[in-house]
Amino acid sequence: MDAAVQEAKLLRQVNALIVAHLRDQNLTQAAAAVAAATMTPKADASVPNHLLRLVAKGLAAEREEAARGGGAPAAFDSGAGGGGLARPLGTNAVDFSVQNVRGPSKTFPKHETRHISDHKNVARCAKFSPDGKYFATGSGDTSIKFFEVSKIKQTMLGDSKEGSGRPVVRTFYDHVQPINDLDFHPISPILISGAKDNTIKFFDFSKTAARKAFRVIQDTHNVRSVCFHPCGDYILAGTDHPVAHLYDVNTFTCFLSANPQDSSAAINQVRYSGTGSMYVTASKDGSLRIWDGVSAECIRPIIGAHGSVEATSAIFTKDERYILSSGKDSCIKLWEVGTGRLVKQYPGGVNTQFRCQAVFNETEEFVLSTDEQNNEVVIWDALTSERVARLPSGHTGAPRWLEHSPVEPVFVTCGNDRSVRFWK
Numbered sequence: 566m567d568a569a570v571q572e573a574k575l576l577r578q579v580n581a582l583i584v585a586h587l588r589d590q591n592l593t594q595a596a597a598a599v600a601a602a603t604m605t606p607k608a609d610a611s612v613p614n615h616l617l618r619l620v621a622k623g624l625a626a627e628r629e630e631a632a633r634g635g636g637a638p639a640a641f642d643s644g645a646g647g648g649g650l651a652r653p654l655g656t657n658a659v660d661f662s663v664q665n666v667r668g669p670s671k672t673f674p675k676h677e678t679r680h681i682s683d684h685k686n687v688a689r690c691a692k693f694s695p696d697g698k699y700f701a702t703g704s705g706d707t708s709i710k711f712f713e714v715s716k717i718k719q720t721m722l723g724d725s726k727e728g729s730g731r732p733v734v735r736t737f738y739d740h741v742q743p744i745n746d747l748d749f750h751p752i753s754p755i756l757i758s759g760a761k762d763n764t765i766k767f768f769d770f771s772k773t774a775a776r777k778a779f780r781v782i783q784d785t786h787n788v789r790s791v792c793f794h795p796c797g798d799y800i801l802a803g804t805d806h807p808v809a810h811l812y813d814v815n816t817f818t819c820f821l822s823a824n825p826q827d828s829s830a831a832i833n834q835v836r837y838s839g840t841g842s843m844y845v846t847a848s849k850d851g852s853l854r855i856w857d858g859v860s861a862e863c864i865r866p867i868i869g870a871h872g873s874v875e876a877t878s879a880i881f882t883k884d885e886r887y888i889l890s891s892g893k894d895s896c897i898k899l900w901e902v903g904t905g906r907l908v909k910q911y912p913g914g915v916n917t918q919f920r921c922q923a924v925f926n927e928t929e930e931f932v933l934s935t936d937e938q939n940n941e942v943v944i945w946d947a948l949t950s951e952r953v954a955r956l957p958s959g960h961t962g963a964p965r966w967l968e969h970s971p972v973e974p975v976f977v978t979c980g981n982d983r984s985v986r987f988w989k
Contacts, residue, residue, distance in 0.1 A: 580605045586616040618751075621840035622796045659929040659947055661887050661899060661908060670946035671930055673954040674974060676988045679721050680959065681732045682710055688979030690966050692747040697972035699734075699770070701756055702985050703744025709737040709758055710985070711770055714975065717987050732987075737768050739778040746790045746834075751797045759788030765802060765812070782817055784810060790834045794858075795841040803832030809846055811861070822861035828854065833920060838881040843902070845888055847876035853890055855902060867905050871896060878922030882929060889932065891916065891923035897934055897945075913952045914943040919981075924969045926976075933976065937963035942978060942988075959986050 580603040587596035599605070686705035693700040701711045710733050717732040742761035749756055754771035765788055766778035782800075790803035802810040807828035811820045830850035837844045842858045851872050855865035870876055871892025879890040887908065888900045897911040911923070915938035923934040925947065932945045936955070940963060944954040958964040960980030969976040975989040 577605070582616040582619070586614070589614055617839075618795070624840065624842075626796065659882070661882065661948070663948065666948045668949075670949045670951040670953050673931055673944045676956070676974070676976075677721065678956075678959050678978075678986050678988045679717070680984055681712070681717055681720070681987045682985045684708060684710065684983045684985070686743070686983060687981050688965060688983055688985050689744060690746050691968040691977045691979050691985070692749060693968060693970050693977075694749040695751055695971060697970045697975075699749070700968065700970075700977055701747050701749075702977070702979055703747050703758055703760075704983070705743040706983075707738070707740040707742060707744065707760070709740075709744060709747065709756070709768070711735050711737065711756070711768075712985075712987075714970070718989065721987070721989065735770075735773070735776065737776055737778070739766050739768075739776075740764065745788060748791050748793050748800075750793055751795055753797065757791055757793070757800065759791040759802060761787050763787060765791055765800065782812055784819075787831075789832060790836075792836050792844070794837055795839065801835045801837065801844055803835035803846060805831040807831065807848070809835050809844070809856070820861075822856065822863070824862050833875060834878045834922070836880050838885045839883060840885065843881070843885065845879045845881065847879040847890060847892075849875045851876050851892060851894075853879050853888065853900065855888070855905075865902065865905050867900060870898065870900070874917075875920070877916075877920045878924075880922075880924065882925070889923055889925065891921060891934060893917050897923040897932060909950045911945040911950055911952070913945075914941075915939065919963060919965055921965070922967065924967060924976075926969050926974060927972055933967055933969060935964040935967050935978070940964065942967065960984055 584596050584600045584605050684704035684706050688702055688704050690703045691700055698714055701709055703709050712732050713734050720732055740760040740762055744758050744760050746759045756768045756770055758766050763784045763786060765782040767780035769775050769779055784804055786804035786806045788802050788804050792801045798814050800812045800814060807830055808821050808825045830848040832846045832848050834847045844856050844858055846854045851869055851874055853867040853870040853876055854863050857864050870890060871894045874893040876890055876892045879888050881888055886902055888902060891897045895915050895917055898907055899909040901908050911932050914934050914936040919937055921935050923932055925932060930947055932947050934943055936943050940958050942956040942958050945952050958978055961982040963981050964978045965981050966979040978986045
């Protein structure tokens with residue numbers, strides 16, 4: 566009897582997820598039809614793409630279980646099967662396969678900006694949590710500032726009560742050299758940081774009194790970039806070593822790919838795709854490399870993607886069919902994962918000196934980056950490649966980093982002037 570009750574509860578949960586997923590895809594009539602047929606009540610707003618995330622994690626776990634032969638995690642098991650280029654489950658992402666897009670470009674919505682905090686040295690990086698409720702910034706002063714988005718919005722509206730609108734929730738101090746990158750655990754209230762002191766540190770932001778890391782991974786190299794696997798059990802680290810380091814979060818065991826593909830340069834950025842089936846590395850020699858997330862085989866090297874100068878960032882689109890990269894050649898490029906073909910370029914921003922990144926907005930309709938020469942935020946229509954806005958950054962001197970929320974039209978910029986600015 567208990568088993569039947571549990572099965573009925575699970576079925577109701579699945580039906581609710583299906584209805585929410587259809588709503589996420591703007592299939593409102595289909596959502597209403599399924600809700601009526603299954604007598605599923607209209608649920609409150611749920612986490613965007615919740616069903617997709619659950620399916621992705623389940624598929625990743627299934628692949629790992631099938632590939633695991635004991636010892637190393639399947640993600641770095643040299644005997645595991647490869648591929649990794651199959652198109653994932655559909656999302657409401659922009660279709661970049663449309664060539665020679667005609668017609669007017671979209672208008673980037675007007676944003677207001679506010680200076681919200683200062684570090685004691687250069688603000689070097691920023692990262693939003695997956696739900697967009699929080700973000701953190703890392704600095705050359707070795708500190709990490711942790712912010713709550715709702716409090717910043719209250720401050721900007723001017724309706725915060727005395728003391729309640731302070732945007733910096735807390736500051737973490739535990740590194741001894743500058744912070745290079747940050748990431749949030751996909752589920753748990755954990756923030757990780759990678760730094761020049763060769764460490765990856767874990768901070769629990771659910772504990773209000775915590776200021777120090779509760780776990781530390783000691784690497785052998787300067788940790789330039791960190792990224793959680795979507796399941797949360799593994800961390801990829803891009804370092805001064807030319808091959809990405811994979812860490813098991815539970816054991817801290819480090820694994821390296823058995824197929825490094827003649828990599829010889831330090832890695833500026835490493836990022837998983839949304840399902841974790843692939844990851845991409847952007848290296849100081851200007852190359853991009855796409856790796857299978859299960860076998861760790863290099864499945865697509867793009868040598869000289871940014872000429873002979875540094876490739877500074879690379880991220881997957883939501884549908885995992887394309888990669889957006891940027892480099893110190895002042896070029897932002899969109900690449901097709903399946904062929905390594907250059908699909909689009911977004912010209913007009915100057916970045917030759919500092920490590921910067923190009924990102925999509927939350928709908929992937931726009932590409933955003935910085936212009937260090939003109940002290941601006943630059944925005945392009947992602948489909949037409951047309952530059953649609955140049956916004957004065959508000960920083961004194963060059964903006965250093967830009968990070969966009971995954972769920973709403975807000976973003977953060979960090980500057981050489983040590984300041985952090987919030988845009989909405």
